Amino acid sequence: MDVMMGLMSGTSLDGVDAALIETDGERFVRSLGFETLPYPDAFRMRLRGVLECPDDTALAKDVERELTLRHADAVQRLLASTGRGREEIRAIGFHGQTIRHDPDRQQTWQMGDAALLSRETGMDVVHDFRTADMRAGGQGAPLAPLYHAVKAVRLPKPLAVLNLGGVGNVTWVGPEDGDILAFDTGPGNALIDDWVYRNSGLVCDLDGKLAAHGHVDTEVLQALLSHPYFRVAPPKSLDRNSFVVVENLQGLSAQDGAATLTAFTVGAVVRAQDFFPSPPVRWLVCGGGRHNPVLMQQLSSELGVSVQAVESEGWNGDALEAECFAYLALRSLDGKALSLPSTTGASRPVSGGRLYRVAAA
Numbered sequence: 001m002d003v004m005m006g007l008m009s010g011t012s013l014d015g016v017d018a019a020l021i022e023t024d025g026e027r028f029v030r031s032l033g034f035e036t037l038p039y040p041d042a043f044r045m046r047l048r049g050v051l052e053c054p055d056d057t058a059l060a061k062d063v064e065r066e067l068t069l070r071h072a073d074a075v076q077r078l079l080a081s082t083g084r085g086r087e088e089i090r091a092i093g094f095h096g097q098t099i100r101h102d103p104d105r106q107q108t109w110q111m112g113d114a115a116l117l118s119r120e121t122g123m124d125v126v127h128d129f130r131t132a133d134m135r136a137g138g139q140g141a142p143l144a145p146l147y148h149a150v151k152a153v154r155l156p157k158p159l160a161v162l163n164l165g166g167v168g169n170v171t172w173v174g175p176e177d178g179d180i181l182a183f184d185t186g187p188g189n190a191l192i193d194d195w196v197y198r199n200s201g202l203v204c205d206l207d208g209k210l211a212a213h214g215h216v217d218t219e220v221l222q223a224l225l226s227h228p229y230f231r232v233a234p235p236k237s238l239d240r241n242s243f244v245v246v247e248n249l250q251g252l253s254a255q256d257g258a259a260t261l262t263a264f265t266v267g268a269v270v271r272a273q274d275f276f277p278s279p280p281v282r283w284l285v286c287g288g289g290r291h292n293p294v295l296m297q298q299l300s301s302e303l304g305v306s307v308q309a310v311e312s313e314g315w316n317g318d319a320l321e322a323e324c325f326a327y328l329a330l331r332s333l334d335g336k337a338l339s340l341p342s343t344t345g346a347s348r349p350v351s352g353g354r355l356y357r358v359a360a361a
């Protein structure tokens with residue numbers, strides 16, 4: 001049994017999530033603590049700048065350093081709030097910030113300087129979780145499925161675990177051991193965030209208030225849902241900016257745009273069911289989207305079975321991805337699989353991640 005730390009900076013660019021777990025890298029996992037360190041607006045803008053101009057290497061280098069130092073800060077805060085010493089923790093799983101993800105070109109880039117994080121924290125760091133999977137013919141994403149399946153081990157199946165972050169991803173867990181299917185569903189909150197930011201300067205549609213006062217433009221929604229991605233069978237995964245919707249939404253009010261994009265996220269989840277081996281008896285939702293009552297209510301009515309936030313099972317829906325990379329870091333150290341043909345399309349179960357040892361610093 002090991003104590004592991006996981007760090008995640010997700011596609012919604014809202015901050016660093018840091019989680020501590022105790023795990024055997026198999027079926028045992030216990031949450032020990034969680035911290036989130038929100039990014040100030042100015043840094044979020046700089047991150048957006050890198051997403052828009054990933055080839056500006058001077059900017060990328062600068063932002064990577066700041067990003068990594070913010071992660072080191074999150075580590076210190078989590079150690080302080082859990083009362084743990086760094087010597088108690090075997091390693092940090094450091095996901096980094098996805099800047100670009102293009103599985104068709106076998107490219108995925110998670111920004112983050114593992115050597116700097118190791119120096120700053122005095123801890124071993126496992127990083128670069130996605131490359132090995134891509135080299136084995138996989139999408140390099142999603143990687144949360146094995147962790148979702150472990151969390152769901154005692155729950156009635158088939159079950160769907162849905163993450164609504166910047167992008168949406170789902171894990172279908174079937175009744176037999178190892179029965180699992182996963183893929184990115186479509187947009188999560190990123191398109192809504194971008195729209196709301198452009199139209200009102202706010203960072204998100206807090207509690208779905210704009211969407212609740214808007215009307216879905218069904219013609220625009222149909223056009224958005226006619227994107228070929230939704231007809232492609234899994235394995236499949238997305239970049240934060242895979243869907244370009246600005247032109248579709250031209251002329252819509254802030255409220256109607258928010259309502260239509262919220263319905264787009266929901267419609268994409270509904271379409272995901274087409275690929276499940278059998279219908280889930282229940283959906284458990286994690287990620288920031290579960291805080292949006294308009295999204296949750298529409299999911300409930302469209303999916304027709306129980307849709308609940310993962311808190312209904314006592315999980316922390318904000319911590320799950322950071323916990324996942326703590327869990328995967330241990331599996332990486334032990335040479336175990338991080339992904340399967342049915343979760344990323346890799347040709348075989350593949351391990352992955354690279355270890356940066358503190359002694360090397």
Ligand SMILES: Nc1ncnc2c1ncn2[C@@H]1O[C@H](COP(=O)(O)OP(=O)(O)OP(=O)(O)O)[C@@H](O)[C@H]1O
Nearest residue numbers: 010011012165166167189204206207287288291292
């Ligand atoms: N109260 C709320 N009302 C509406 N939306 C919310 C609320 N709280 C969070 N969100 C949404 O959740 C998003 C953050 O979700 P989360 O932290 O799960 O994303 P992420 O981990 O960065 O993304 P990914 O899982 O794609 O890597 C915010 O950008 C916002 O859009």
Ligand SMILES: CC(=O)N[C@H]1[C@@H]2OC[C@@H](O2)[C@@H](O)[C@@H]1O[C@H](C)C(=O)O
Nearest residue numbers: 011098101141142143144167169321
């Ligand atoms: C390339 C990348 O960073 N993808 C993220 C993104 O955010 C959600 C979805 O798209 C998922 O595929 C993935 O994150 C989680 C942690 C995953 O790998 O499971």
